[in-house]
Every structure is written in structure tokens, then in C-alpha cells.
Amino acid sequence: MEFQHELIIPNEGLPFKLFLFEGRNGNYVREKHWHTSIEIFTVMEGSLFFYIDEVEYPLKAGEFLIINSNEVHSIQAPVRNETIVLQIPLKQFTDYFTAQRFIRFHGRNARQREDVYAPVVSEPSETDKRMVSLIQDLYRIYLSKETGYEFRIRAVFYEILYLMVSTYRETEVEESELKNSRRLDALSKITTYMREHYREDLKLSGLAAMFGYSDAYLSRMFRKYAKVNFKTYLQDIRMAYAYKELLNTDHTISSIALDNGFASSRAFSREFVKRYGILPGRVERQNHKNVKKVL
Numbered sequence: 429m430e431f432q433h434e435l436i437i438p439n440e441g442l443p444f445k446l447f448l449f450e451g452r453n454g455n456y457v458r459e460k461h462w463h464t465s466i467e468i469f470t471v472m473e474g475s476l477f478f479y480i481d482e483v484e485y486p487l488k489a490g491e492f493l494i495i496n497s498n499e500v501h502s503i504q505a506p507v508r509n510e511t512i513v514l515q516i517p518l519k520q521f522t523d524y525f526t527a528q529r530f531i532r533f534h535g536r537n538a539r540q541r542e543d544v545y546a547p548v549v550s551e552p553s554e555t556d557k558r559m560v561s562l563i564q565d566l567y568r569i570y571l572s573k574e575t576g577y578e579f580r581i582r583a584v585f586y587e588i589l590y591l592m593v594s595t596y597r598e599t600e601v602e603e604s605e606l607k608n609s610r611r612l613d614a615l616s617k618i619t620t621y622m623r624e625h626y627r628e629d630l631k632l633s634g635l636a637a638m639f640g641y642s643d644a645y646l647s648r649m650f651r652k653y654a655k656v657n658f659k660t661y662l663q664d665i666r667m668a669y670a671y672k673e674l675l676n677t678d679h680t681i682s683s684i685a686l687d688n689g690f691a692s693s694r695a696f697s698r699e700f701v702k703r704y705g706i707l708p709g710r711v712e713r714q715n716h717k718n719v720k721k722v723l
Contacts, residue, residue, distance in 0.1 A: 438517060439570075441578065444585060445515040446570050451476075451505035458503040460655065462612055466516040466533065466592075467495040470563045474509025478502070487511075491552065492560055494533045494596060498612035500653075512567045514588070524593050533596040555595050562588050614639075615653050618646070619661070626665045627689045632658045666690060667699060674711055681708050 438445045449469065451458065460479075469476065470492040478485040478493055479502045487493055495501055497518050505511075521531045552560075562584055569581045618639055622630060635658075636646040650658045670688040673679060679687070685696035700708045 438515075442581065442585075443517070443520060445513075446567060447513055448567075449476075449505070449509065449511035449513050451503065452509055452511065454505055454508045456503075456505040460500055460502045462498050462500045462616070463515075464497050464518050464613070464616060466497055466518065466521070468514040468516070468563065468588075469493045469495070470512045470514070470560055472510045472512065472564065474505075474507050474511070476509055476511060477504040477506075479504075490557075490560060492556070492563065494592075496532050498616070500612075512563055514563055514566065516589075520589060521593065524597060526599075532598045533592055534598050555591060559588065559591055562591070611649065611653055615649055618649075619654075622662060623665055626662065626669065627687065630662055630689075662689075663699060667703060670696060671700075674708055684708075 445465075450456070452474075454474075469478070469487065471487050471489050473489050475489070476487045478487060478495075480495070480499060485493060518531070525531050566581060566584045566588065569577050569584060618635060621635070621638075632646060633643050636643045639646070641649070647658060650656060650661060654661055656664075666689045670684050670690070673684050673688065674681075677684075681697065682693040685691075685693040688696075690696040690699070697708055700706075
């Protein structure tokens with residue numbers, strides 16, 4: 429089961445990251461993950477399904493969804509879609525943090541499933557429509573790259589930020605949410621280290637000592653917040669990078685295995701078959717559209 433902290437790197441020269449959703453061809457699943465940045469998905473064509481705290485949010489053309497910092501979520505895109513993704517580093521909102529150094533937004537323009545008890549937005553408000561329009565403008569300007577576009581794109585971006593802090597920001601947050609966010613902040617530091625050092629012989633005890641936790645406490649953190657044990661999480665990272673190397677290089681299976689932290693080519697092949705149902709040596713002869721994204 430894949431469940432990981434995602435690192436967000438802004439577009440060069442800009443204070444945000446902007447791109448079209450990678451699941452636009454449909455038949456796509458992005459498993460549970462979280463990130464410290466704020467993320468806004470805006471659907472222009474087609475539809476998506478988001479899952480936050482086990483609640484399903486269908487998202488159709490003309491709707492958007494704000495994913496908060498450290499909010500665990502997953503995505504399903506069964507059909508073709510065109511969706512703009514805007515990722516905003518948390519530091520953009522520093523001046524609007526609560527006293528507990530926390531910020532949260534309630535942007536749920538997407539409607540929740542009718543059989544789930546929760547507030548439902550039946551029709552988008554004028555502010556919701558304005559948000560969608562601004563994000564579409566942001567993407568059009570970014571694609572055009574016309575002379576002076578850097579100034580125009582920042583003007584639109586700051587208007588988006590204004591709407592977020594003036595309309596969608598929550599001023600009261602439950603203590604349980606604060607605690608969960610802090611725990612995920614701590615776990616994010618650890619998983620980031622793991623992704624940077626996955627080729628090494630990482631041990632739970634070593635990481636626990638490095639970050640000031642007991643073995644038992646760190647093990648509980650993974651099970652509670654990552655919903656998977658430490659060993660499986662580490663194998664997820666190694667397999668993700670190994671699979672990417674397998675697709676994009678002519679390296680031998682043995683070399684790929686050892687380069688990505690596996691004890692041997694046999695250990696790598698055994699894990700690969702367990703996850704994907706085929707031997708790594710046969711990858712090029714298979715259709716991989718259904719392999720879940722893990723990087």
C-alpha cells in the first residue's frame with residue numbers, strides 16, 4: 429500500500445507550482461499521500477474523485493477542491509479529464525497563521541456524495557466561479573510566456589491568495605487537527621530523509637535515534653499516520669525508484685536492484701512480482717497503464 433509524503437518544488441522563477449494533472453488520460457489512481465504545501469485542483473473537462481478522511485468528493489468540470497497542508501488524500505480518475513493543479517508553498521501564508529502556527533482552508537466547491545453526512549454545496553457561489561476563472565487565467569498566462577508574463581501571472585496569483593485568506597480561510601481549528609498536522613510534519617521530515625537515503629541500509633532503530641524517538645513510538649507513527657509499517661514504506665520508495673530506472677534505462681536487473689537498496693536481484697524480483705504480477709525482465713513487453721503512480 430503506497431502512502432507517502434510528496435515533495436513540492438515550485439516552477440522555476442515562480443512562487444508556486446502549476447501543471448496539468450498527470451491522470452488526464454483516465455484509468456488512473458493516486459494512492460494516499462500528503463504534503464506540506466496547499467494544493468488546488470480545478471477541473472476544466474471530465475471528472476475526478478477525491479478521498480479525504482474516507483469521504484468521497486466527486487469533482488466535475490467547473491469545480492475546484494483545496495487540499496490543506498498535511499491533509500491525507502487520494503485520487504481516482506476513471507475517465508479522461510483536463511485538470512489544473514496549483515501547488516502553493518505554505519510559507520506564502522505565514523502572516524495568516526493562527527497562534528499555533530497553523531492555517532486551514534475550507535474550499536470544498538466539489539460536492540460530497542449524497543450518502544455521506546456533511547455540508548453540501550449545491551451550486552458554486554460567485555466567489556467559487558471567480559476562483560475557477562482565476563486559476564484558468566493563471567494557466568493560460570503561464571502557457572503563453574508572452575513578454576512580461578511574469579508580472580501578469582503574479583498579479584493573478586496574488587488575487588488567488590487574497591480569495592483564499594479572505595473567503596476560504598478557517599479561523600477556528602479543532603485541537604485534534606492541530607495534533608495530527610504536527611505529527612505529519614514530524615513524519616514528513618523522516619520520510620523526506622528516507623527518500624534521500626533509500627539506497628542506504630536504513631533501520632527503524634537508526635532513524636528513531638536520529639530524530640529523537642523511541643523505536644516503538646516511531647513504529648506507531650508509521651502505522652497510525654502512514655497506515656503502513658516502516659519496512660513496507662521503505663520498500664515502496666525503493667520499488668518506485670527501481671521501477672522508474674527499469675523503464676528509463678538499459679541497466680541490468682542486478683544493477684537496478686543494488687542501486688536502489690535491495691539486497692540482491694532475487695529479492696528485487698520477488699518484490700516486483702508480488703506488486704506487479706510479472707518479472708522485471710518482462711516489463712518492456714507489458715502494458716503498464718494500470719501501474720499506480722508512486723513517485
